Amino acid sequence: MTRQSSHTKATPTTDPDDAPAKVDLGCLDGLLGYRLRRAQLAVFQDFITSMRDYDLRPAQFSVLAIIRANPGLKQSRVSEALGINRANFVALLDELETRDLARREPAPGDRRSNALFLTAKGEAFLDEAYRHLQAHHERRLDAALGAGDRQQFLTLLDRLAALD
Amino acid sequence: MTRQSSHTKATPTTDPDDAPAKVDLGCLDGLLGYRLRRAQLAVFQDFITSMRDYDLRPAQFSVLAIIRANPGLKQSRVSEALGINRANFVALLDELETRDLARREPAPGDRRSNALFLTAKGEAFLDEAYRHLQAHHERRLDAALGAGDRQQFLTLLDRLAALD
DNA sequence: TATTGTTATACTCTATAACTATA
DNA sequence: TATAGTTATAGAGTATAACAATA
Secondary structure (H helix, E strand, O other), X not given: OOXXXXXXXXXXXXXXXXXXXXXXXXXXXXXXXXXXXXXXXXXXXXXXXXXXXXXXXXXXXXXXXXXXXXXXXXXXXXXXXXXXXXXXXXXXXXXXXXXXXXXXXXOOOOOOOEEEEEOHHHHHHHHHHHHHHHHHHHHHHHHHHOOOOHHHHXXXXXXXXXXX | OOOOOOOOOOOOOOXXXXXXXXXXXXXXXXXHHHHHHHHHXXXXXXXXXXXXXXXXXXXXXXXXXXXXHOOOOEHHHHHHHOOOOHHHHHHHHHHHHHOOOEEEEEOOOOOOOEEEEEOHHHHHHHHHHHHHHHHHHHHHHHHHHOOOOHHHHXXXXXXHHOOO
């Protein structure tokens, strides 16, 4: 292999005319992780924009969703299920509790543990937020994916997530 | 809709026996962004592990790749192409220059700008790192994706990335 | 006036160590 | 001894404002 690898053009980029001239991604284009990262950033940005009026970030939404689907689950298991360090989970849950969306209760049978629940307000809030996401955010994502097979796409994402 | 949305089971999770009992993702399972994020984290983790001996993070690799494919490109355009804030790009490039992988040169015709190049060491380093990634990291990703259509997968990722 | 590179700053996210109370 | 929740802390990543040099 010479100085230029086969997938790069590397024209010395003089470009004296005012045309913007597209930047060549070079070997970056062959890295799945790069494409995945750009897609993930765009999707999260769209999520955050969609949830602006709810003031809810992706991590906060995920905590509420897990608690609702598993009421009474121990704090450590919720953080573990989401891959969130238990030390970092404390402040995250504190804020949800301050906003009266979730609550800690003493776990029956283990006085070290907290059992987590949504408040009535939290249940309603999550329902509304999720409906809004489906109607706007997910709807936009489906439009972007177009005719592509969404189910097959999700299957491949899950296979990658199972790497570790 | 009642207190429980249609896609959650929400059995009160008493679970007194010692079986670990899988955590229900609830409505999180219906969010594309969640699956995308988990996949991206797993892929980046695999990248970082693969590049341990090279001490090269994804962002550093991307900078080297863009510079190699577009030698002489202005600093602001490199950071812009990667979606990196120009203020944050300074320290990133400083480190690559300290390691003698890239260099700043005065841009011909504009004394405000820097034109970026790889050093000879940077060219060789990137070639070797990229070959190593292809042989190990990307190979593992392909194995994980299995029979799935990689090209279709990349197409859908790019459509999502084009959201904003 | 606008742009380029830079510094300073702040806020989020993430990771580790250590403490306490329980088990 | 080990585990659950917590605090403190440090490192990345990211965002904005402002400055000097130059366009």
